Amino acid sequence: MVDEFEHICTRKANVPGLVVMKDVTIAKSEFVEGEKAVTKLQDFQEDPELFRYCTLPQILKYVECFTGPNIMAMHTMLINKPPDTGKKTSRHPMHQDLHYFPFRPADRIVCSWTAMEKVHRENGCLVVLPGSHRGTLQEHDYPEWEGGVNKMYHGVRNYDPGHPRVHLEMEKGDTVFFHPLLIHGSGMNQTEGFRKAISCHYASSDCYYIDVKGTTQENIGNEVKELASRKYGVDDTVSFQDTWALRGRLVKGDRTSL
Ligand SMILES: CC(C)CC(=O)SCCNC(=O)CCNC(=O)[C@H](O)C(C)(C)COP(=O)(O)OP(=O)(O)OC[C@H]1O[C@@H](n2cnc3c(N)ncnc32)[C@H](O)[C@@H]1OP(=O)(O)O
Ligand SMILES: Nc1ncnc2c1ncn2[C@@H]1O[C@H](COP(=O)(O)OP(=O)(O)OP(=O)(O)O)[C@@H](O)[C@H]1O
Numbered sequence: 001m002v003d004e005f006e007h008i009c010t011r012k013a014n015v016p017g018l019v020v021m022k023d024v025t026i027a028k029s030e031f032v033e034g035e036k037a038v039t040k041l042q043d044f045q046e047d048p049e050l051f052r053y054c055t056l057p058q059i060l061k062y063v064e065c066f067t068g069p070n071i072m073a074m075h076t077m078l079i080n081k082p083p084d085t086g087k088k089t090s091r092h093p094m095h096q097d098l099h100y101f102p103f104r105p106a107d108r109i110v111c112s113w114t115a116m117e118k119v120h121r122e123n124g125c126l127v128v129l130p131g132s133h134r135g136t137l138q139e140h141d142y143p144e145w146e147g148g149v150n151k152m153y154h155g156v157r158n159y160d161p162g163h164p165r166v167h168l169e170m171e172k173g174d175t176v177f178f179h180p181l182l183i184h185g186s187g188m189n190q191t192e193g194f195r196k197a198i199s200c201h202y203a204s205s206d207c208y209y210i211d212v213k214g215t216t217q218e219n220i221g222n223e224v225k226e227l228a229s230r231k232y233g234v235d236d237t238v239s240f241q242d243t244w245a246l247r248g249r250l251v252k253g254d255r256t257s258l
């Protein structure tokens with residue numbers, strides 16, 4: 001999967017729907033080519049080698065405990081957190097993944113996140129607020145960070161840095177499974193290396209879409225629709241929910257609703 005990542009970054013592989021994202025400071029100033037410019041791949045569902053991750057029985061065995069037998073892979077990412085450029089933009093603000101998802105119930109959604117190498121505090125491991133998954137969905141917005149923030153990296157509003165945190169230091173191949181309400185983020189990468197992880201958000205295909213109009217998710221819904229219309233030239237008839245229905249892939253059981 002590391003090899004496939006390199007292929008994509010050097011444009012030896014062209015994958016439909018894939019989003020190759022650069023760090024905001026790299027995109028706006030430095031000239032960097034290849035994998036060193038890439039912060040994140042999103043939506044690799046059409047890449048057979050990377051998507052193999054989402055179908056691994058040793059992952060699905062645990063996912064099924066949360067989703068039940070009808071399992072959709074809704075969102076795929078390979079994160080290549082770069083050495084920080086000095087602006088602290090390699091951080092990912094504290095957030096709840098449910099903010100991005102117009103489907104419910106939350107208890108039938110789970111993220112698997114696998115370290116592709118040793119991750120620790122210095123290279124920006126995951127940081128979680130234990131117990132926060134028992135709360136409700138919070139308001140999210142761009143944090144007011146001097147050095148800038150990556151596109152769509154919303155954070156919980158009024159984040160309290162005093163809340164007890166747990167740093168998830170992991171060995172290569174270790175996997176965490178977490179609830180979409182769990183408040184989590186990741187720190188700065190203060191090393192010279194790129195911190196790689198691969199992840200998939202799964203949901204029961206029995207989940208249902210919700211309308212986010214008038215909810216705290218309206219801001220991200222509008223941002224996603226705006227991006228989809230610019231990128232794919234689609235009009236307003238493609239909804240926030242549609243962008244998810246198009247990306248989701250069945251990995252086990254039947255596609256009943258999503
Ligand atoms: C649970 C899960 C869903 C949670 C998350 O995933 S949170 C993060 C979600 N983030 C995303 O989904 C964003 C995905 N990224 C993208 O869609 C793209 O990379 C874009 C940010 C739109 C950039 O598109 P790209 O095709 O690379 O376009 P260009 O290189 O021509 O740049 C167009 C304008 O965008 C700017 N840009 C590029 N990368 C970033 C960045 N990382 N953050 C903020 N702005 C950025 C770039 O400077 C350019 O701006 P202007 O020169 O037009 O002002
Ligand atoms: N104002 C904020 N809003 C949202 N999230 C934030 C905010 N400030 C920091 N965070 C997030 O909190 C988490 C912890 O980051 P921070 O860099 O403060 O500490 P760390 O990297 O865990 O530890 P240290 O740098 O002290 O070793 C990261 O996910 C970071 O993005």
Ligand SMILES: O=C(O)CCC(=O)C(=O)O
Binds near residue numbers: 185186197
């Ligand atoms: O790998 C990371 O830094 C965390 C990314 C994350 O939480 C997300 O994109 O939703």
Ligand SMILES: [Fe+2]
Binds near residue numbers: 096
């Ligand atoms: Fe997240």
Ligand SMILES: [Mg+2]
Binds near residue numbers: 188
């Ligand atoms: Mg830090």
